[in-house]
Amino acid sequence: MPTSLKPLLGVLEGRRLDVPPIWLMRQAGRYLPEYRALRAEKGGFLALATDPEAAAEVTLQPIRRFGFDGAILFSDILMVPWALGQDLSFGVGEGPRLTPPLVDHALGALERAPERLEPVYATVARVARALPTETTFLGFAGSPWTVATYMVNGSGSKDQGETRAFAYRDEAAFAEIVGAILELTVEYLARQITAGVEAVQLFDSWAGSLSPEQFERWVIAPNAEIVTRLRERCPGVPIIGFPKGAGAKLAAYAAGVAPDAIGLDETVDPVWADGALPAGMPVQGNLDPLALLTGGETLDRGVDRVLAAFPERPHLFNLGHGIGQHTPIANVERLIARVRRDVRG
Structure with a gap:
């Protein structure tokens, strides 16, 4: 349909709107009672994420409740290592676990299982048929560095120290892991697009843990390769890059990766970002999720600051990271009303 009827897609294509479109990372999740009920019925996250009917329902829940301008596919960044042959639980x-951890196991010993991704594509097709015509459908994948931290360590960690040390100690082995993630990620995102998503986001949740040299090697270079190859396969589909924690390296990321839009986490001063990023590049963000959790005047001030930071730049309103599971629904409703009322008068 014409992008003029899809506000979020229009912003990703470089159009500034007086009313910034809004969606929230993790908008389909544990803060919603309807999500908690369905997850309990299915018996766990992986069972839910691999049931296309249920995963589609979860994706649609926040659209029905709040009328967000974008729907984000309900899935997980660790679907890629699962398809590469690690066991996922x-x-x-507890957080997710991948076995065997690649810090002491060879990538080549894994038996790849790309069929594990088929339910995701089926979910996409279901959601694409059911979304309101004005709602943009977003797919996603984890960026190679972040996905590799889980594959090497076997689980999340506070500083990704095990993986950072591994990348220094055995650069060739780590490059092989990153290369495998990169190859499958391009295919995975292309298949999501074929099935019906209209834009995609690359989540690099642990980008902030790297030195400048490692950031260039393991964040900028592989993300740039994904963007280039995905554009060749799926021309015209917008790509959002979200290098959480990149801070002052955001400008280098924007120049080196060249996504269509860039996501800002809550630690980034949006006024600084507006001055530091390429003119005209759409930005996404960046309300602190804790301001949303707190609500009241704290929430209002946070919303107002973000709205005021981008007077001329195309802007998608979002959080600086995922919505917290204890966030009151009333606060989400207040957020949406504030964003839309402030710019409409």
């Missing part, structure tokens, strides 16, 4: 009250 989500323990109750």
Whole structure:
């Protein structure tokens, strides 16, 4: 349909709107009672994410409730290592685990299982058929560095120290892991687009843990390769880069990766970003999720500051990271009303 009828897609294509479109990272998740009920019924995250009917329902839940301008596919960045042959599990009250960890196992020993991604494509097709015509459908994948931190360590960590040390100690082995992630990520995103998503986001959640040299090697270079190759396969589909924690390296990321839009985490001063990033590049963000959790005047001030930071730049309103599971629904409703009322008068 014409992008003029899809506000979010229009902004990603470089159009500034007086009413900034809004979606929230992790908008389909544990803060919603309807999500918690369905997850309990399915018995766990992986069972939910690999059931196309259920995953489509979760993707659509926040659209029905809040009328966001964008729907984000319900899935997980660790679907790629699962398809590369690691076992994936989500323990109750624990983060995800991948086995065997590649810090002491060879990538070549894994038996690849690309068929594990088929339910994701089926979910995309279901959602694409069901979305309101004005809602933009976003797919996503984890960026190679962030995905590699889980593959090497076997789980999340506070500073990604194990993976950073591994990348220094055995650069060739780590490059092989990153290369495998890169190859499958291009295919994975292209298949999402073929199935019905209209834009994609690359999540580099742990980009902030790297030195400048490693940032160039393991964040900028592989993301740039993904962007280049995906544009060749799927021309015209916007790509959002989200290098969380990049800070002052955001300008280098924007220049080196050249995404269509760049996501800002909550630690970035939006006024600084407006001056530092390429003119006309759309930005996404960057309200602190804790301001949303707190609500009230704290939330209002945070919203107003973000809105005021981009007087001429195309802007998607979002959080600086994912919505917290204890966030009151009333605060989300207040956020949406504030964003839309402030610019409409």
